[in-house]
Amino acid sequence: MSPDLTQKSISFNSARFLTSASRLEECPPDHGAEVAFAGRSNAGKSSAINCITTNGKLARTSKTPGRTRLINFFSLNRENCRLVDLPGYGYAKVSRDMKDDWQKHLGHYLNDRRCLRGLVLVMDIRHPLTDFDQMMVEWCEHNKLPLMILATKADKLKFGQAKTAMLNIGRKLEGLECLQHLVMFSATSKRGLEESQDALTHWLEGGSAEPV
Template sequence: MSPDLTQKSISFNSARFLTSASRLEECPPDHGAEVAFAGRSNAGKSSAINCITTNGKLARTSKTPGRTRLINFFSLNRENCRLVDLPGYGYAKVSRDMKDDWQKHLGHYLNDRRCLRGLVLVMDIRHPLTDFDQMMVEWCEHNKLPLMILATKADKLKFGQAKTAMMGIAKKLEAFQCLEHLVMFSATSKRGVEECREALTAWLETDG
């Protein structure tokens, strides 16, 4: 369905912390629209969210990757529109039981959250498509959930190297219909920020 033109346009600068949840029943009411950000710990997810919202303190960046174990919700200026920061994976020094519990509740959110409009998968352009990334891509394909990939830290490579890396990612994922946007991104240089905002806006302004 087309966007509702009677509502105010989304401003990502308006993002404010709303609440945290460790399980599905603690999440905000399941109506409106939200887009979730996922990524392996140290892929630059928090930096990407802070860059998109021009709020350097919105999503916590930590010297200890994987410290954030809660699902964090951020409100926007448009009613019932939210950005969601999902727990990072890969380097978190937590017990096996805690990690299993953590993954179970994240799975509940991804499987049962009806207002979820799309998933932004953040991956380091220098180390793309880890096992976690591949799992998330396949999950989106299976559930027909629109996917945007932010290939972060593009400033760490020369432009030619970055373009080659992007073509490699695109080729490996060409069979996945869920992939709607593949964005070369850098929180440092701001590359890809506007492209990402435009895609987020389209998802959030579309009725479910």
């Protein structure tokens, strides 16, 4: 599908908080286009979203478990285009029942949200492909959902080390049809910013993409 040239070009610094939802029925109407961000709680997901939107306060981290469980939606200047911040996983100090409940509703969103155009999986380049990361990659492959991986905190490594880490990630994920973009990313140095914005624009404007 070709982009609709009659609509505004997407400007990521137009991103504004729209609403939060704890379950699928509380989400905005299921039309238009969304791209969701997922990642472990310490992977730098909020920093990545804030960097991409050039808004340091857009995606806020919180120590409150109830806040952590919410799916947060951000509108963009193009009508019915949204970025979605999914609950962080792995470090929230909540009860097992609460975790089970939140994972169930998160699963409903991922499985049933028809306007979902792609998933951005944020992982720390120094500790990539955790069990959670592998689970999300496998889910995208099974459901044929386009995937972009942001290997964050690249500024924490020397460039040679970062390149080696990227090669290792690429080898482990070789052959996956869902993986369309593997980006070395740093919210601090802005490495990978333009590449990730271009990929998001392509998904949200309805273009088809080729795997990496």
